[in-house]
Amino acid sequence: MNKNLLSCVALFLFCFSALLQSQTYQLIGNPVVTTGWDIVPSATVSGDFIQLTANQTGQVGGIKLNAPINLKYCDKWRVEFDFRIDGTGTPAYGNGDGLAFWYLNNPPASYTSGGGLGIPANSNGLMVGFDIFNNSTEAQMSKIHVLYGTNNTAGSNIEFNNTAGSTYHTADLNPTQPFVGATYKHVEVLGEVSPTNPNNWVIQIKLDNVTVVNQTFAPSGGAIGMTTGYFGFSASTGAASARHSIKNVKVYTDKVPILQNTVSQSNCPNPTTGFATINLTSFNTQFVANPSNYTFTYYVQGNPTPIANPTSFQYNANTTINVFVKDNAALLCDNPDGKIQLTLGDFTASNVTLTTCNNNYATTATFNLTTAAVTGTPGAVKKYYKTLADLTNNVNEITNPAAYVSAPGKVYVKVTTPQGCTGNAEITLSFFPLPVATDASIQTCFGDTLGINGIFDLTTANVSSEPGITKVFYTSLDNAINNTNPIANPTLYPSSSGTVYVKVTGTNSCYVIRKITLTVIPPTRSSVLKDKIICIEDRTNLDAGPGFVSYEWSTGATTQSISGISVGSYWVRLQTGNCYTIQLVNVKAAGNPVISSLDIKNNTITVNVSGGTPAYQYSLDGTNWQNSNVFTGLPRGENTIFVKDSYDCEPIAVQVTVPNLINAITPNGDNINDVIDYTELAYKKNLVFTVYDRYGNKKFEADKIRNFKWDGTSGNKKLPTGTYWYTISWNENDKNNTQTIYNGWVLLKNRE
Helix, strand or coil, X not given: XXXXXXXXXCCCCCCCCCCCCCCCEEECECCECCCCEEEECCCEEECCEEEEEEEECCCEEEEEECCCEECCCCCEEEEEXXXXXXXXXXXXXXXXXXXEEEEECCCCCCCCCHHHCCCCCCCXXXXXEEEEEECCCCEEEEEEXXXXXXXXXXXXXXXXXXXXXXXXXXXCCCCCCCCECCCCEEEEEEEXXXXXXXXXXXXXXXXXXXEEEEEEECCCHHHCCXXXXXXXXXXXXXXXXXXXEEEEEEECCCECCCCCCEEEEEECCCCCCCCEEECHHHHHHHHCCCHHHEEEEEEECCCCCECCCHHHEEECCCEEEEEEEEECCCCCEEEEEEEEEEEECCCCCCCEEEEECCHHHCCCEEECHHHCCCCCCCCCEXXXXXXXXXXXXXXXECCCHHHEEECCEEEEEEEECCXXXXXXXXXXXXXXXXXXXXXXXXXXXXXXXXXXXXXXXXXXXXXXXXXXXXXXXXXXXXXXXXXXCECCCHHXXXXXXXXEEXXXXXXXXXXXXXXXXXXXXXXXXXXXXXXXEECCCCCEEEECCCCCCEEEECCCCCCCEEEEECCEEEEEEEEECCEEEEEEEEEEECCCEEEEEEEEECCEEEEEEEECCCCCEEECCCCCCECCCEECCCCCEEEEEEEECCCCCCCEEEEEEECCCCCEECCCCCCCCCCEECHHHCCCEEEEEEEECCCCCEEEEECCCCCCEECCEECCEECCCEEEEEEEEEECCCCCCCEEXXXXXXXXXXXC
16 A cells, blocks of 8 residues: 555544544444444344354354545554454364454455355455464464455465465464453554555554564555455354454544645746746645644646655646645544646736725825735735836836825836736725715803803704714814814803814714804893882883793793782793793882972072982972972961972972061160070971171071070170171971071161
């Protein structure tokens, strides 16, 4: 068998190291599972073992795999099984005959009884017989016969086959390891390609872990060039009988698994030599995940000689490379299924489109031309140009292809492969679509007493309805462009009327910046609702005027106006749109006029008024009114004067005394007109009586101490005869302490 190579089958191996094993073919279980095996009478399943023959004479039985196994590419294979030969023996002189394990090129058509151990006549392959009957001496024995050739001796008995280099017969093992007995014997058969001659096998057989065969075998006869065969077991009895049984059969049939059978590569030839150069080992990772665990051998299909320099393989025509993968641990059969399909072709660079963002409607964007997948060839060199003419003439190469600023358009790239092939490609530069967004305006109601600031929910601004967008808000355009200081809480943003900005980013990460105009709706107050002034005892109406959505008064009324309102402070809550304004209004009591002073001359009184709201009206009886503040012809004594202002409220009144007039005194001691006496006015508050000469010089002042009298003296000296002026002033006994002044003159006649 040939050791060089992979294939579709199998490894029959013994793996002590827990590496890859697969017991694809086995006979185990209770009862034994025989799926994949053919049983030949008189073999039967009996519990956990296969009984090849009963303890009777003339019995032949066998069992074989129903599919052939290809060992061409296995350096090493292994089979394990247990066998038992027991029985009383008929006739009494011994047991017969034994059993065999084999690998034959054709499925047996018939089995040989007696000393043939069931092996078909003229079989080709590897045969291992466990013989218990010596056909020469007709005595019992325990020998192992190995034949790697054709079983063509008399009676098809390999005991008699002595083909040089292809057979081996152990000594009789009865003294140490007899085959016949009640217990099972454990057999391990290991086949390995000879390291000195790959056509030969080294066969090692262990019986109960004792090596009984370790021999190199050269194929002979029909075994020469054999690569495929059937594994199986047989047993026979002739004139003597024995029961032959096997169990725990394990045939290991794994080969190196590969990820894929075929890979392809097209390479352009060197324009000078016409040959393309390829590193075949670069494909190893496409066959197995861990190439270092395997040895790879490469063959040009149809050529049995391996490629000597696979790292620099050259070809000038389409070529198929067969790849053989060998397990370095010698646990798996080689795998010959790998193929590399190499073709020659002109190199072609692919036209591609690069797309990026022109954020916020920029007319240009930055493109990384090196990311354009114009070729998948490793090691290719790319040069970029603005125009095809520049590329053709190899001028004006773009020196910053990784950060090329451009409007939408095209650039051109020249691609040169490591083999020297060149190709041109066109790179189309385009922009991603920007999110659709517009400037927006939002309003909110005033939120402070000045009506300047409000709270805005910026997220309600209708800048875009495009699905999948994100929005971030900023106080300035610079912040939005630089992505700094975003508004932390856009749903509760306090601000006066003004502007903010929103960065709207689409699902492709492109963005635009839009302006949001903020308007604080100021308080909307009634222009007709004014403070009123009424008489304290009166009632009035308050009207907020039309044009408001709703009205709510402090009185509880919800009408535009309220009536029967007395003096006091009121408010009305006015709705405009969704905003509310509370407007205060006062109904004030009209201020009463005040009689500030009264001037009396003889029978004339002049009323001086302050406060209130002119024009004033005057009356002596509270019924008949005049516009003049002067009353004439008043009687001496008490008079009442009424005054009201333009509000026509309850009038104020003051009681006025018109004193008696004394126009001459003669202080001569006759007790007639000796003094001016105003003691009758002493009940008036702050009463003062003052006398002046005709030059205005004060000569005498009569107050409470002087009993409000004047006797024509000044400084206790008589004044000369003449006319003197005097005034009498006091405050009326009303709540305003109205000041009253009476002016008069008197003729003084003193004796000289």
